[in-house]
Amino acid sequence: MKHILLVDDEKPFLLSLKDGLLATGKGYRLFLAGNGREALQILSGEKIDLLVTDLKLPVMDGFQLLAHVSRSYPTLPVIVMTAFGTPEIEERLSSHSSLHYLEKPLDIDLLAETIDRALTATGRSYIKGISLSTFLQLIHMEKKTCTLKVHSRGRAGYLYLRGGELIDADTKDRSGEQAALQIVAWDEAEIEMDDICRRQQKRVDASLEFILMEAFRLKDEAARNAAETGGETPESPTQDASNETRRLDALTRALQEHPGIREYAVFDGHNFLERHSSPPCSITHLDPSYYLSICSEMKNLFACGNLRYMLIQGDGGKTILFAHPPYRVATSLQPGAKPARVFAELKSTLAHEA
Numbered sequence: 001m002k003h004i005l006l007v008d009d010e011k012p013f014l015l016s017l018k019d020g021l022l023a024t025g026k027g028y029r030l031f032l033a034g035n036g037r038e039a040l041q042i043l044s045g046e047k048i049d050l051l052v053t054d055l056k057l058p059v060m061d062g063f064q065l066l067a068h069v070s071r072s073y074p075t076l077p078v079i080v081m082t083a084f085g086t087p088e089i090e091e092r093l094s095s096h097s098s099l100h101y102l103e104k105p106l107d108i109d110l111l112a113e114t115i116d117r118a119l120t121a122t123g124r125s126y127i128k129g130i131s132l133s134t135f136l137q138l139i140h141m142e143k144k145t146c147t148l149k150v151h152s153r154g155r156a157g158y159l160y161l162r163g164g165e166l167i168d169a170d171t172k173d174r175s176g177e178q179a180a181l182q183i184v185a186w187d188e189a190e191i192e193m194d195d196i197c198r199r200q201q202k203r204v205d206a207s208l209e210f211i212l213m214e215a216f217r218l219k220d221e222a223a224r225n226a227a228e229t230g231g232e233t234p235e236s237p238t239q240d241a242s243n244e245t246r247r248l249d250a251l252t253r254a255l256q257e258h259p260g261i262r263e264y265a266v267f268d269g270h271n272f273l274e275r276h277s278s279p280p281c282s283i284t285h286l287d288p289s290y291y292l293s294i295c296s297e298m299k300n301l302f303a304c305g306n307l308r309y310m311l312i313q314g315d316g317g318k319t320i321l322f323a324h325p326p327y328r329v330a331t332s333l334q335p336g337a338k339p340a341r342v343f344a345e346l347k348s349t350l351a352h353e354a
Contacts (some may be wrong), residue, residue: 002119002174005042007033007053007065007311008081013104017052027114036060040068050118052111054077054104056143063144063258066135067193071151074190077118080138081106132189133212140164140208147194148274152186156284159183160199166200166211170270176203184215185222193260194273195284228295244326248274251324252352254346267328273292274327288321288328309343 004021008014011034018030033044035037037060039053040064051069055062056093062080069076081102132150135157138147150157157171157179168336169180200240203213248266252275255264265276265284276284295310309322318333333342 001027001029002028002049003031003047004040004050004052004066004115005031005033005046007036007039007051007057007062008088008274009034009054009057011314012190017106017108017111021112021115024108024112026112028115034058036062036065039065043069048073050077050079051113052081052115054081055138056082063139063142063146064193064195067148070135070182071190071192076344079111079114079118082142084210084298096116109178132184132186132191133216135191136161136166136184136212137206138277144248145194145195145197147198147272149192149194149268149270150183150186151190151192152188155186156165157183157186158198158272162197164208164209166204167197168204177206180204180211181218185219192274196273197270198287248327250350251275251327251329252348254353255329256332258342258346258349260342260345261331262333262334263332267330269326269328271328283319283332284317285332286321286330288323288330291321292323292328311339 006014006017008017014032014034016219018032021028021030031042031048033042035057035349036053039051040060042048053062053065058286066078067081069078079102081104102114135148138144140162145162147163148161150159155171158169159166159180160168166180169176171179171182175180177254186249206214218342225270234312251266255261255266256277263277263281263283265281265286266274267288268274269289271287271289273284291310292307293306309320312319312321316332317335318337318339319330320333320339321328323329331342333339
């Protein structure tokens, strides 16, 4: 019996999908979720064979869900539903990607047929997993604003999108269009998504469609050259990547366990949101790198010693910002918590974790 997870925030529509699929008599076991977070809970506890999801979801939208699936369930077949599809979108995704895209309102027979093909597909020619190019096309078509952090074989890069348009990109040694071309061509990409575009200045003038096509052309050209010359061994994941994950896990534990902390948000050096406390979290929009850099300039200007943390005090309480390289941290404090004490205890805990 195949296990299928259906995700949509409209309960009547979700129940109609369930009834329609059960009526086909194909023996599916169906799981229902109303948002991305519920879907992740089901994925963590059940062996799901196929995911069918809308993109417009509350709490955690379909894009965030797909980003998580790309990292944690890279071989899971996916069908995306949307009320904003067009024949042109369907044709483009069918010909250029491995993910199937269906327009609402759905035809149950067509959905059942698509599910059958997805579950019996054996190669990469159909809808196994989610490629970065597919994800970018969905973002473009749905006019999504976000920052993507893309991992591949120990490398990391950033794509900044506003209203579905790529405005900037960064890798370790490139920026702008050249960085975007490099990232899009990476194999085995894992995607993280931040719902805020963490870059204001537009440094990529080319369209996303051009970036995708040119990246694939350059990738094919490089593959031909490698085949002719004997090629180079692909990069493998570095030890630095696993060390960074352990460091981030230790920081997250320290923030979660400290009784004086009400909310926390952890950002990397590119201001990408890596971790945060349970939603709703009111401080994920902050730009700690910017504020801390201003404080550092003031420190140098007034020769006032080393910057330990920045304290923001307002009607909503106290928030402290500090650096824990390579991360930047924002924490809102519980009423009555003393910033200096919280900071000192966090640093002590993290020193023992090191």
